[in-house]
Amino acid sequence: MPRSFIFRNPSILVFIGCLAVFTVVVTVLSEGFGIGFLSTSFIKTLGKTLALCLVAISMDLVWGYCGILSLGHFAFFGLGGYMIGMWLMYERTRDIVVTSMASAEIPPTQQEVKDAIGNQIFGVVGSSDFPAIWTLAGSLPAQLALVVLVPGLLALVFGWLAFRSRVTGVYLSILTQAMTLALSLYLFQNDSGLRGNNGLSGLQNLPGANNVPQAIISVWFLWGSALALGLGYVLFTWVVSGKFGSVIRGIRDDEARVRFLGYPVEAYKLFIFVLSAVVAGIAGALYYPQAGIINPAEMAPIASIYLAVWVAIGGRGRFYGAVIGAAFVSLVSTWFTSGQVPSIHLGFYTVDWVDWWQVVLGLSFVLVTLYAPRGIGGLFDLISGRIAPNRHGADLGPGAGSLQEKEAIE
């Protein structure tokens, strides 16, 4: 019975295979490395989609497997983006400042360079001093560490407070909404140290790679996102496949029972929540350099709700479902909101899809929840035959033994 991990989880091979084929095909079709069939902006859209798939599987881990409906995961996603954005913006501005000062007669001192960078970055919010949180912005390893540490720490503190007080269900969801809203409102302030509503911009330019065209950089990021998604998929599948997965699915289905078995439920929830937040942070750090700009609106509550919708439509409780949901809905969403879909003229009213797409999305969410709770991923059950047995009729209740209606008659 002890079979290898991959044998027990065949979806890993299929998923990694599809991801690899996708990456190779896109690379071949790209402008940077191939025949140029796909535009650079579309490559970026695909790369961003992969990053969104990564945050979707981290959402599926907490929601689909552990039953914690977090409606604040974009706070972690955004923080990851901000952390890498600080380094990108600092280094890029430093390059520009150093170049422009190189022609000066007296070589600039370190302090002058730093002041000039500060002036460039914070001029837009009427300041020129570096806030304390930018102390490490000049160091790539430090900011990469913060990509993981800051979302992880926020999740740790928030989760510890919430789980310890046994806040569950819809109350927990509301708390997570409040968390992401509070964070986004805080970052909107000019003196938050992250340029207020301007956010961080110019993130698509890699410092030290000035001569590399975006066509190439976009493919690099696509590779990075695909790699991260693949690793995340394998890691999460491993986490949920063994006894640990058994415990967290138990917590999802009957938290009190798990507690009476002697498992410290709060510690498990905290572990899953923090792990998921860390991966969401990494996804954000891959997404925003491809988007080129991040501002606090990205962390608005609605973003995290969209994430839950993607996972629900794709099918929660299975990681490929989350990936399908995120990819499908976000790509279709991009298509609809880009104005490429022709409007429908009804004579008295014109259905403009840029506005009406939200309604379509909302309706499909309701329909999926009501009629196809397993989502798009549930279609795979039809192939693999994983269908619950039909027990013919209802439970007869405790008085009449253990048989169900028809079984009792037969």
Next chain:
Amino acid sequence: MNTILEVSGVSVSFDGFKAINNLTFTIGSAEMRAIIGPNGAGKTTFMDIVTGKTKPDEGHVVFGEKAISLLRLNEAQIAQAGVGRKFQRPTVFEDQSVFDNLLLALRKKRGPLAVLFYLQSREDRAKVEQLAMEIGLKDQLERKSGELSHGQKQWLEIGMLLAQDPKVLLVDEPAAGMTPEEREHTTGLLVEAAKTRAVVVVEHDMEFVRRLNCKVTVLHEGSVLAEGSLDHVTKNQEVIDVYLGR
């Protein structure tokens, strides 16, 4: 016989209603005990207190040879210390196989990291299969427990309790909804378990209690009304008035 669980002078009230009133109860380390009493006598609240779900307003709950107070521990710690509980309605993890349910309950380290890096050993599998044999689910190991019949779920839950290897087993109405044959099997399981540990059975069904053939504690309005053999307590006039006579 040494005492494994001692509840003394425990009271708890909900919104002024005294659910448990100065209750005192002790049980030995290898003893079967049945608790009977009318609805609202405090049977379930008593279990809630011992397992840490409810904190009493006053009194002591002392457990084990080292006489540790259970009042300072949370549910998970109490379970780890060796108190197992079976609920009235069968609560198994329906979405998981019988094997996974039993493995989950098997006495092992419970911390997240220990569980994350847990590898199934041949020994653990053998233990699970042994348990499955005892509860009569040997052939159902790979089935999802949600597909089991009501009686099989009850046994699975008893099997999970045994897998935990607790020193005290609290069992709430194990025979509810079972056919006569199923009841007999259940009685056998409980009697066998009581040879090596304390088993407390809460039950309404007098016939089932009689078959357990053990000391009986009658609860009424949150305190002990009578205690002794079933014949002894059923002759007690007070017991007849408040419980049997109805």
